[in-house]
Amino acid sequence: MVKVENISKAFKKMQALNDVSFHAEKGELFGIIGPDGAGKTTLFRIMTTLTIPDNGTVLINNRSIFTDYMEIRKNIGYMPGRFALYQDLTVEENLNFFASVFNTTIEENYHLVKGIYSHIAPFKNRKAGKLSGGMKQKLALSCALIHKPEVLFLDEPTTGVDPVSRKEFWDMLYDLKNIGITIIVSTPYMDEASRCDRIALIKNGVFIDVDTPENIINNFNQTLIALKADNMRQLLKDVRKCSQIKSAFAFGAEIHAVIDSDDYINDINNQLKSLNHKNIEIYRISPAIEDCYIWSR
Amino acid sequence: MLKFLLEKEFKQFMRNPVMPRMVLIMPLVMMIVFPLATNRQVQDITISIVDNDKSQYSMELVNKITSSGYFILSDYSSNYSNALKSVEKGDAYIILEIEKGFEKNIVKEGSANVIISANAVDIFKGSVGASYLSNIIYDYSLELQEKLAFINTSPAINIIPLNEFNQTLNYKNFMIPAIMVMLVTMITCFLPTLNIVSEKEKGTMEQINVTPVNKFIFILSKLIPYLIMGIIVFTICIIIAKFLYHLDAKGGILSLYIFTLVYVFVSSGLGLIISNYSYSMQQAMFVMFFFVMILFFMSNLFTPVAYMPEWGQAIAAFNPLKYYGHAVRSIYLKGAVFSDMYRELIILGIFAVVLNILAVISYKKNE
Structure with missing residues (x-):
């Protein structure tokens, strides 16, 4: 459904995307995961025909972004990272407007947005600018959906949204996926990666991995340990000095470290004890996507 | 498609707490206050x-x-x-x-x-x-x-001055046409430009760009409302000139509208070019003031172009407002009709075509 082949794009001397390729099937929920500045938005702008790439091509349902962009625009829904609806129009007027520019009506496709729009329908006469963040998000999704797109592009839809609304939002995406809409979604939150069918990890404009979240974790063929002690700041410094530790990084209240084998755990413990660390805890853990992401650099 | 876009445009405009009032207040204030206040008649x-x-x-x-x-x-x-x-x-x-x-x-x-x-x-x-x-x-x-009864000292030549076209040397009659063309310029150049740049700034432009809305239609939906407003404001000015200052367009209302209709495309074409190169309202505003100052001062509105040094006249020759201002003033005071001023009309037409072509080119370039 969405075929991205060898896309490169540079802005002046800054290489925003470098030889990026992936392929998403119909009805797939595909996640593009990476921190701010990794090139996610540039990739979205290329896929949605807003920016022309320097190299490579994108096919959306076998339509090229170079020649059939008008056809593509009729059949995709795009929700940019920033709320981009008319704040001085009401909720209903916004939805109506976007339905009419796609030559359709709210009634015709109401079944598609019903689950989402019903949350904000009580506020349909309120100006879009006066909605809360979560409601704005729902309205934007409704407007992106109202013309029954084949593919939905969501650029960081959950950034700046509270945890409850985030969960709600992902549930809505599942409903849409289940009626056969292909969804390409980007997020800087690694914990959301597991909710996608497949993900691409993007770093500095390069895809470092494209796979299902399970496979990415399974392919992490290193031993990961978590460390804790009283003086965490000193601990990180000392851990990084240990010869057995290949990589260490702060992870919430713990330090995650990559080692070659479980056998080193005792050795590391002793070394840290000799450096006067108190209440040392070291245990083996299974990796999360974030560990894979950080390790892969 | 255009219908929906225009509908949206008017809805937004009418909903704005300031804009609709401003479109009425601006011509009223400029036409009622300025000609009386900026009096250059020397008396007392x-x-x-x-x-x-x-x-x-x-x-x-x-x-x-x-x-x-x-x-x-x-x-x-x-x-x-x-x-x-x-x-x-x-x-x-x-x-x-x-x-x-x-x-x-x-x-x-x-x-x-x-x-x-x-x-x-x-x-x-x-x-x-x-x-x-x-x-x-x-x-x-x-x-x-x-x-x-001095003999042979009476002057051989007796001068009887007669001020043609503005017999009473009424400065108001001179300024009113100038204020009208300034108003038309501001409304048809500023408003669509700022509107387009604000859509850019808010990101709604991007949302529209991924819909099947054609760029040309989109731009048209921005121009049409303000062209209409420009004509409305112009009409308000004509009414005020007639009933408050008893100033009639001697050359006829039709000639005035023909020139104005051509000129609004010149003015909005300039605005479009500016909007294509503007990334913020602040920038657009500042650049526009720069150009509007040039338009206003390098034209006939305040200082006759004929009094300018040669290089000044050369600059003024590229000022569309010079031709439009000259036309409106001539129609009002001299009773010219557009067939008398066909040269100005042709030049304005060329300006309209060239500026709008440049606008389209710069629009494509910034894609």
Whole structure:
């Protein structure tokens, strides 16, 4: 459904995307995961025909972004990272407007947005600018959906949204996926990666991995340990000095470290004890996507 | 498609708490306040008189001056330096000194001297005041000639000035057409440009760009509402000019509208080019003021282009407002119709085409 082949794009001397390729099937929920500045938005702008790439091509349902962009625009829904609806129009007027520019009506496709729009329908006469963040998000999704797109592009839809609304939002995406809409979604939150069918990890404009979240974790063929002690700041410094530790990084209240084998755990413990660390805890853990992401650099 | 976009545009415009009122208030204020406030008619010039003669003739002359309606007598000074003091204080603007023996010299020798000194800080007021004063004195000297029946001193040439097209030299009649064209420029250049840039700034432009809405249609949906508003404002101005200032377009309303209709495309074309290169409202606003200042000052509106140095005239030749302003003023004051001004109309047409082509090119380039 969405075929991205060898896309490169540079802005002046800054290489925003470098030889990026992936392929998403119909009805797939595909996640593009990476921190701010990794090139996610540039990739979205290329896929949605807003920016022309320097190299490579994108096919959306076998339509090229170079020649059939008008056809593509009729059949995709795009929700940019920033709320981009008319704040001085009401909720209903916004939805109506976007339905009419796609030559359709709210009634015709109401079944598609019903689950989402019903949350904000009580506020349909309120100006879009006066909605809360979560409601704005729902309205934007409704407007992106109202013309029954084949593919939905969501650029960081959950950034700046509270945890409850985030969960709600992902549930809505599942409903849409289940009626056969292909969804390409980007997020800087690694914990959301597991909710996608497949993900691409993007770093500095390069895809470092494209796979299902399970496979990415399974392919992490290193031993990961978590460390804790009283003086965490000193601990990180000392851990990084240990010869057995290949990589260490702060992870919430713990330090995650990559080692070659479980056998080193005792050795590391002793070394840290000799450096006067108190209440040392070291245990083996299974990796999360974030560990894979950080390790892969 | 265009219908929905226009509908949205008007909805947003009417919903704005300021804009619809502003479109009415702006022409009202500019048309009612400015012509009255920015009056350049010279009258009520204060005059200080130094009468060294104090004779019947000198009294007659002073009476003639004070009853002319142009001058207000501020004081009689005993000598020139006292008079100069009252000029310095700001009480008087012009000094008339009548020589001692004024009457005697006229009767005996047939001529006498007076001195006019004018404050030239305001060049216009000073020189016009002095020339009014010398006209009055000249009139009086003609009267005296008749009265005293001097032979062979009557002037061979008698000048009768007649101000064609604006008989009463009414400065308002000169300024009203200028204010009208300034208003049309501001509304049709500023409003669509700022509207487009604000959609860019808010990101809604991007959302529209991923819909099947054609770029051309989108731009058209931005232009049409403000072209209509430009015409409405122009109409309000015509009505105010007629009923408040009794100024009729001698060349006919139709000619005015034909020129305005062509000009709004010139003005909005310029605005579109600016919007294509603007990434923020601040930038657009600043660049637009820059161009509008050039348009306003390098045209006929305030200073006649013919008075400019050659290089200034060369710049003005590329100013569409010069042609439009000239046309509207000619239609109002001279009774020109558009067939008299076909040259201006053609030039404006060329401006409209060229600017809009440039707008399309710069739009594509910034894609």
